[in-house]
Amino acid sequence: MQSANETRRPHWLKVDLTGKGAFYSVRQLVDVQNLHTVCQSARCPNIGECWAKKTATFMILGDNCSRNCTFCAISHGALEAVDPDEPRRVAEAVKSLDLRYAVVTSVTRDDLPDGGAGAFARTIAAIRTANPGCRIEVLIPDFAGSKEALMTLLAQNPDVLNHNLETVEELYPRVRPQADYHRSLDLLDSARRHGARTKSGLMLGVGESRDQLIKTLRDLRNIDCQIITLGQYLPPSRHHLPVERFVEPAEFAELRRLGLEMGFPHVESGPLVRSSYHAEEAADSAN
Secondary structure, rough: OOOOOOOOOOOHHHOOOOOOOOOHHHHHHHHHHOOOEEEHOOOOOOHHEEEEEEOOOEEEOOOOOOOOOOOOOOOOOOOOOOOHHHHHHHHHHHHHHHOOOOEEEEEEOOOOOOOOOHHHHHHHHHHHHOOOEEEEEOOOHHHHHOHHHHHHHHOOOOEEEEOOOOHHHHHHHHHOOOOOOHHHHHHHHHHHHHHOOOEEEEEEEEOOHHHHHHHHHHHHHHHHOOHHHHHEOOOOOOOEEEOOOOOOOHHHHHHHHHHHOOOEEEEEOOOOOOOOOOOHHHHHOOO
């Protein structure tokens, strides 16, 4: 375990961001279709690996968020009008990449009456029309707790519904001040009760205790969450929430073992794990 105040990242967090394989073709396609990806907006450390494999997480509804979580790299400027053509462009990108598994996420849009659920539903439908057989995972905001919005999305039967808790309940006021821990748990519970395969993720190293982390994992297991991702929090800049500690790979491995013992069908746990990392493999193993 490393000290909270160390500024240099440990060697296990160093990654090769050099573009390889299909990296540049994915970047060109994203630019040509005028699309946003969370890979870029959230400064994901796995962008080189994932884009080289022709996988990307498409981010709909603009690249500015209506919330201001202290850990997040996504900007908080003027919110864009909903683009009615965006679902088609995402579907075309998925087809051009010949994806078997597509991940769609969005910024939080508290300004929209349905929180953006309709845009998710239209995007799922467009992908399925253009790409029969392609499986779809959605990484969604909390829709301000609206059950109606959640049902709008679930009507399109995404293959995996992901909603990240991000951190333990005790840290929500500092990490996710506009969110609510129990509202997020309730969303995942409702989705599971309606037959969705559910997924959630936590970032470690923001000040959580081990007991708090274990309680959070138990909360997720109690609502039959199927897939869990655990990764190291890395501040996007010095203006964001500071990292409290660097969690060693051995601890991530131990947490994976613990999660499997709790009954999670799949646990993706490692320093560089992010929500959509190895998403297709996780969905397969959670069947």
